[in-house]
Amino acid sequence: MATPPFIDVQGLQKSYTPGVPVLRGVDLKVRKGQSTFLVGRSGCGKSTLLRCLNGLESFDLGKIRVGKAELERGGGVRGKPGLKEIRALRDHFGMVFQGFNLFPHLTVLENVLLAPQVVKGLSRSEAEEVAVPLLEKVGLKAQLLSYPAKISGGQQQRAAIARALAMAPEVMLYDEPTSALDTWLSDEVFEVVRQLDAEGMTQIVVTHELHFAREVAEQVVFMEDGVVVEAGPAAQVLKDPEDPRTRAFLRKLQ
Amino acid sequence: MMSARAVRAFGAFLLAMILSPALLFAAEQPVLRWGADCDGGAPYIFRDPDKPERLIGFEVDLVDALAKKLGRKPEFIQNQWDGLVPGLKRGDYDIAINGIEITEERLREASFSIPYFHTYEQISVRQGNEAIHSLAAARGKVAGALTASLAERILEEAGGIESRSYSSQTNLYEDLANGRLDLVLMDQPVAVYYADPDPRLRSVGEPIGQMSYGIALKKENRELLASIDRALKELKAEGVLRDIYDRWGIWNPLMAREFKDTSPSRPARELERYLSSRDGFSGWKSKLSRYSSYLPLLLEGALTTVKLSVLGMALAVVLGLLLALARLYGGPVLSTLSLVYVEVFRGTPLLIQLFLLFYGLPYLGIKLSPLVAAVLGLGFNYAASEAEVYRAGILSVPQGQADAAFSLGLNRRRTLRHVILPQAMRVVLPPMTNDFIALLKDSSLVSIITMVELTKVYGQLASATYDHLGLGILTAILYFLMGLPFVRLARRAERRASQGWR
Numbered sequence: 001m002a003t004p005p006f007i008d009v010q011g012l013q014k015s016y017t018p019g020v021p022v023l024r025g026v027d028l029k030v031r032k033g034q035s036t037f038l039v040g041r042s043g044c045g046k047s048t049l050l051r052c053l054n055g056l057e058s059f060d061l062g063k064i065r066v067g068k069a070e071l072e073r074g075g076g077v078r079g080k081p082g083l084k085e086i087r088a089l090r091d092h093f094g095m096v097f098q099g100f101n102l103f104p105h106l107t108v109l110e111n112v113l114l115a116p117q118v119v120k121g122l123s124r125s126e127a128e129e130v131a132v133p134l135l136e137k138v139g140l141k142a143q144l145l146s147y148p149a150k151i152s153g154g155q156q157q158r159a160a161i162a163r164a165l166a167m168a169p170e171v172m173l174y175d176e177p178t179s180a181l182d183t184w185l186s187d188e189v190f191e192v193v194r195q196l197d198a199e200g201m202t203q204i205v206v207t208h209e210l211h212f213a214r215e216v217a218e219q220v221v222f223m224e225d226g227v228v229v230e231a232g233p234a235a236q237v238l239k240d241p242e243d244p245r246t247r248a249f250l251r252k253l254q
Numbered sequence: 255m256m257s258a259r260a261v262r263a264f265g266a267f268l269l270a271m272i273l274s275p276a277l278l279f280a281a282e283q284p285v286l287r288w289g290a291d292c293d294g295g296a297p298y299i300f301r302d303p304d305k306p307e308r309l310i311g312f313e314v315d316l317v318d319a320l321a322k323k324l325g326r327k328p329e330f331i332q333n334q335w336d337g338l339v340p341g342l343k344r345g346d347y348d349i350a351i352n353g354i355e356i357t358e359e360r361l362r363e364a365s366f367s368i369p370y371f372h373t374y375e376q377i378s379v380r381q382g383n384e385a386i387h388s389l390a391a392a393r394g395k396v397a398g399a400l401t402a403s404l405a406e407r408i409l410e411e412a413g414g415i416e417s418r419s420y421s422s423q424t425n426l427y428e429d430l431a432n433g434r435l436d437l438v439l440m441d442q443p444v445a446v447y448y449a450d451p452d453p454r455l456r457s458v459g460e461p462i463g464q465m466s467y468g469i470a471l472k473k474e475n476r477e478l479l480a481s482i483d484r485a486l487k488e489l490k491a492e493g494v495l496r497d498i499y500d501r502w503g504i505w506n507p508l509m510a511r512e513f514k515d516t517s518p519s520r521p522a523r524e525l526e527r528y529l530s531s532r533d534g535f536s537g538w539k540s541k542l543s544r545y546s547s548y549l550p551l552l553l554e555g556a557l558t559t560v561k562l563s564v565l566g567m568a569l570a571v572v573l574g575l576l577l578a579l580a581r582l583y584g585g586p587v588l589s590t591l592s593l594v595y596v597e598v599f600r601g602t603p604l605l606i607q608l609f610l611l612f613y614g615l616p617y618l619g620i621k622l623s624p625l626v627a628a629v630l631g632l633g634f635n636y637a638a639s640e641a642e643v644y645r646a647g648i649l650s651v652p653q654g655q656a657d658a659a660f661s662l663g664l665n666r667r668r669t670l671r672h673v674i675l676p677q678a679m680r681v682v683l684p685p686m687t688n689d690f691i692a693l694l695k696d697s698s699l700v701s702i703i704t705m706v707e708l709t710k711v712y713g714q715l716a717s718a719t720y721d722h723l724g725l726g727i728l729t730a731i732l733y734f735l736m737g738l739p740f741v742r743l744a745r746r747a748e749r750r751a752s753q754g755w756r
Contacts, residue, residue, distance in 0.1 A: 056657055083665075091663060101658035104754050105676045115662035118672055147754035160658075167662055 005029035012062035022048045024226035035203040037213040040223035046206045050173050054093040055086035066092045094164030098176040100156040102148040109144040112163045134162040138192050154185030161192055174205040214238055222246045286326035288317050289347035291335040295423055295717035296447040296528060297502045298353050303531045303719045306551050312502040313351055319494050323485035333704040339363050340613045342472045349469050356468040365473050367482045369466035372508045375405045376442045377459045378449035386437050387458045395436035398426045404465055405439040423448050424720055431455060443504040451529050532720055548715055555711030556732050562628050563694045569633025574640025581645055599638035605699055607631050612703040628700035636693050643685045647678035680751040687744035691737045708732060
């Protein structure tokens with residue numbers, strides 16, 4: 001490849017309890033504008049990888065580079081990473097969670113307004129100029145003033161996507177965004193993911209919904225036991241995998 | 255030429271000019287601050303049942319006469335009886351006078367004037383009980399006395415008598431009348447006011463023991479002690495003391511012996527007036543008008559209670575929140591400090607904490623005013639409980655909420671302020687309301703550090719009027735009414751904080 005990847009993860013290692021590693025040296029490269037789907041069994045470390053990327057989890061060893069920001073642990077680097085380093089990494093990402101994690105005490109609109117107002121210091125009307133079009137884009141024009149508990153799960157997840165987009169991230173991270181939703185509601189959410197992909201957003205999606213990966217993914221990464229087993233174009237990894245472990249995984253799912 | 259009249263007028267004017275500073279000086283009489291507990295009841299120092307804002311009693315008359323002799327203006331300072339001598343040390347007042355018996359223990363803590371009154375312990379029994387006429391005849395019976403009084407010691411030393419401890423004479427005689435006690439041993443002046451007028455009771459037997467009341471002063475205050483002794487001698491020689499004791503009906507054989515004055519007593523006008531006023535206090539009409547005359551005093555006490563509680567709670571809320579945050583996010587040192595604070599303040603009685611703040615700190619050179627000590631005591635104590643409530647509230651917010659806020663770029667402080675605390679609020683409000691109501695009621699404890707709040711006013715009025723039931727109900731209603739607005743306020747806040755959940 002001529003141009004260096006936008007996201008470059010090298011040799012990432014992490015354990016929650018000493019001696020029980022969750023990530024055992026993960027390498028991952030993501031080009032700008034690419035949608036990458038992380039697949040693998042539950043507990044293979046894909047969610048942890050995602051959380052390490054935006055600094056919600058620390059890691060023990062390895063390197064993460066996003067654009068110009070870099071965070072390295074272990075080897076010659078000692079001590080905890082500073083808040084500044086984590087922030088520099090985190091600022092590139094927007095994140096969508098399995099459980100939506102909308103703020104229940106705020107309306108849908110207020111959920112989206114909060115970070116632009118508090119973090120970027122925008123006025124309410126400036127923030128609304130950002131938030132309202134985003135909410136319209138994800139199809140929540142009628143739910144602006146509803147509280148999260150009053151709308152469907154699909155609507156909640158779309159609101160969460162709008163909330164993340166309001167901070168104008170360069171990369172969107174999705175941690176099993178539809179696991180808590182039924183098929184119809186999942187489609188609503190993935191429709192938004194598809195649209196963002198079409199607009200050229202860089203995205204990393206952790207999911208079990210392979211049919212959707214087939215449709216949208218440019219890169220599919222298969223993980224098992226804390227390492228990347230196979231990574232490549234969706235058509236290749238999902239239809240004609242090289243590694244027997246990938247094949248076994250796909251067989252189980254079909 | 256000026257007329258003779260003009261000259262005289264001018265002269266008078268000049269004279270006035272010269273004298274006026276002296277006149278001003280004379281008007282600014284030095285005060286004599288005297289400490290006493292006015293819920294000890296009649297006949298010492300108590301609220302006039304007819305005019306509850308006025309203090310009366312033989313010791314009030316005594317202080318007035320004494321102050322006149324000393325050329326000072328008396329100024330009354332309320333304190334709990336147990337705290338009278340410690341209050342001297344704090345310098346809250348110049349003298350303490352409230353039936354304080356001169357004993358060896360007390361002489362170690364304070365100096366005493368020559369005795370102004372001698373008295374003894376009096377046995378009282380139920381009307382018709384002819385069996386008990388002395389302590390020897392009271393073996394196997396149940397006797398009552400005031401806690402830590404000479405009477406209690408005498409009962410214990412007598413042996414074979416079951417002794418029960420009381421904190422108020424009205425309760426003592428009431429229990430004697432209703433049969434819970436067989437006899438009461440009590441200071442003679444009290445028996446004159448609470449046992450003798452009661453048709454169900456009578457006093458029997460010989461005087462028991464002897465005690466002498468003195469005026470207590472700080473040990474260093476020798477000059478004042480000397481002039482008080484001189485004044486007391488003069489008052490005795492002039493017959494002023496005798497006159498006071500006669501009017502209050504408490505002149506006794508012991509006094510006759512000690513004062514070498516065997517002349518017959520004159521009518522006890524003050525005793526008569528008090529009894530007719532107290533016993534005229536029956537029937538609903540007179541009761542209602544009496545209660546309404548007590549209302550201003552009770553409301554004043556209630557106002558103090560509200561002030562204390564609101565300030566105390568405000569302190570508890572702020573300090574409690576800081577403690578909870580320190581515990582959760584403060585790192586090992588702050589977290590441990592917060593834990594220790596909570597354990598210490600939650601694990602020790604509020605009463606002891608108040609005592610230490612008020613009477614203990616002066617030893618370290620820190621003298622707090624009663625209000626400040628009361629607010630700090632209540633605030634510090636309740637902060638411990640608030641801290642735990644807030645900690646539970648914060649922990650009840652799922653971790654995903656903080657994850658979402660962090661991923662949006664909010665730092666820890668902003669996450670707390672905009673995401674965690676507003677959600678914790680919903681969980682925290684009901685127990686917080688609970689704590690506030692509890693604090694409102696606990697605020698009655700601060701009377702031990704001289705604060706006159708609602709319960710103290712109740713105590714003073716009840717001991718003066720002998721009406722614990724009616725005043726008790728009235729006071730309870732006031733407490734209930736004070737809590738109501740806060741409960742409603744909390745409900746409203748809870749509704750607001752629950753936006754989105756309903």
